[in-house]
Amino acid sequence: MSDRFDLVVIGSGPGGYVSAIRAAQLGQKVAIVERERLGGICLNWGCIPTKALLRSAEIKHYLDTAASYGLSVEKAGFDLAKVTERSRKVAGQLNSGVKGLMKKNGITVLEGEATLTAATRVKVGDRTLEAGNVIVATGARARELPHLKADGERVWTYRHAMVPPAMPSDLLVIGSGAIGVEFASFYSDMGARVTIVEMQDRILPVEDAEISAFMEKALSKQGMTIRKGASVEKLAVDADGVTATISGEAARFSHVIVAIGIAPNTEGLGLEALGVKTERGHIQTDEWGRTSVPGLWAIGDVTGPPWLAHKASHEGVVAAEKIAGEAHAHPMDKSNIPGCTYSRPQVASVGLTEEGAKAAGHSVKVGRFPFIGNGKAIALGEPEGLVKTVFDAKTGELLGAHLVGAEVTEMIQGYVIARQCEATEAELMATIFPHPTISEAMHESVLAAYGRAIHI
Template sequence: MSESGGTFDLVILGAGSGGYAAAIRASELGKSVALIEKDKLGGTCLHYGCIPTKALLHAGEVADNARESETFGVQASLQGIDMQGVHKYKDKVVGGLHRGLTGLLKSHGITIVEGEGRLTGTDEVTVNGAVYKGANILLATGSKSRTLPGLELDGEKIISSYEALRLDRVPESVIVLGGGVIGVEFASVWRSFGAEVTIVEALPHLVPVEEESSSKLLERAFRKRGIKYELGTPYESVKTTDSGVSLTLKGGKTVEAELLLVAVGRGPVSEGLGFEEAGIRMERGFVQVDENLHTGVGNIYAVGDLIPTLQLAHVGFAEGIFVAEHIAGLNPVNIDYDGVPRVTYSEPEVASVGITSKIAAERGIETTEFVYNLGGNGKSQILQTQGAVKVIAAKDGPVLGVHMVGSRVGELITESQLIYNWEALPSEVAQLIHPHPTQSEALGEAHMALAGKPLHVHD
């Protein structure tokens, strides 16, 4: 660890996904790097987001498997949820990955600086009085949980995802305010653990940025699981009671529960860090950048949740690598954000890449589409999951989007990403042989149907 300052080819403020990816790639390219972090290496994704939430979701899957074991002819029973044991498992996963990342960064000769940094010039960051000069500066300070005006988090009855990850019990009932990725995933976990869950979403559908047909399939699956939801109705007010919380919706309907999770999105961490003073353009707290992720000021770049792109760890990785290669003069290809794979890890999962039918229509693109029901897929029936694969292609042109719902469909998104990013025609994908029985066959079946040669498809 360094506290003495110095001069580097690249000084990075924030060691989350985007920051540490840039540090590693820049080091590989022979650049000297200082990586500044006030909390823990790995940032939100490793410690408070992607990894711990997926550990909870897997614990929930194990609970569901035990609860439903008789469906598969296995005699087992669910005795209960030991949250202390769940957290021990979750923390072991996070701790192992954190130690591995720390060792990896050190092995690359990256100077790691502990402390809260502040941009104090167009080529310097100051940490605890020590100045770190950089030929290039990368801002990667990430994001934090948002709330709504007049809705104050108390950390006990009205909580954010931070407290939800550390909850020492399974609540009897929960209201989840927000039906996006974070809200849907926690709703799925708590329902698997046995809680009564109600999601409140102001927009007409859950996971509203996804293909509408995917949202409807998720809603149907959640209804079957006993997860309640109020859609298209904004929250109006909330009050705490002796037994928990009471939330009033616009129109007067009230919903009561033991806990309220506020999951209305995440906002950038940018206030008080010297960005505006350096002349960096900001909008709603987000740093504005060009197609090369440059701020327009000096040699200052920004990546990750700090800029108004997709708030996904793998986007941060890609942006960090892009900046490192850009400053090294490698002329990397600009990121196509439509081609970024997206997964909601609920039960069932929602996965997608490319554009939706609505976006295609807005862009004036004539399309042809096919929906393949997982009811015709052998492996999906073995897994006892329902859902579908929807493929959207330009008329007489390449695949524009793939949208899926079902258990474990997130594992299919990489092939879908290749199909989209290589601008494959449905007829080209239809030639590929998918192993049987796998869920990947559903992708093949959908493309075969679009190519005019459907196989396991009912009229």
């Protein structure tokens, strides 16, 4: 049985389903293939359910610190199963939402494994889909090392950590990227003693060094143990816990989360037979999402870093518009992709770090403004934070912005828009920020870069 479509999308994560919708909006006849659940890892096992867990931990933290707000609350208890259940319900609700969007936009949904028998021919079970173009949006999965295999009981990947069989008492988190730090934050706020091990010389190593140092201090203050420049060489699991050998020293933990990155889902697609170029397993593409094989496109985590849902979604729109011949299609600019870590405190950034800007040959002006100088942050009881801005000293271009503190994942978009619109320090300094808001710290950081900060 053969069906003809203008576009077939393999994978229904935030890259796949968004590209399918945009293509349908542009008049394309679209089919999407999914082997598990619509919405992919992000919606079902990543971005969304982890934020639901973190929200529960945040509320528990506020209850635990209620006295500082003049409130009397009994010690906050929790039911881990119900916390997990709420997270799964949130994911389920959004999964149903994606199903509705597929129906609304007239997109054919097929369940099963997809195999490319040609660049524009996809086999799903006993059906063969012929297409004008195919987009591969198969995402990625947790990466494991041979001696750190997850068992779901004592040693977890992020998927296990979202549906824990028990509450850890002593938790080892291997890796301090966004995933590792978010789970460390969640379990710490829920009462676990947490140790983070990072091979590099600082946590959140892709962030600005100053922000990394700020986060290390904040997490240590919360009671976490952070070991940098260290590696986990061995895990010995028994009925009562895990013995980890960390840089030659043995330590005991109840559970372990392995958060050392992700691996692309390219196996079984038939890419090798088609001669698709890859690098370390990731599909190579141009700025539009085109692979080395005409008619075959790829977007999202399967194409490499940054491994972010919003990057995948934007790539999906770019590819769909290019395929449809949209006159206003624009290529992806990775320098304007924001990064967010939803821990306590939060971290958000866009553009070049201070070190990166200098390494690229820029003469820079750097502004900093601490939350302790912001009235709204103090009123909220959230004075722990920092906004850092990096400008080109000659042109005034905003090269990068780096934030740590409450709600900064919501605030970073202001700087993203500024970079997208090519605003300089002049426009940012002339912008009126509402008072009282934490976002005023963003304005003050810009002013500080040019010696004009008012409140510090």
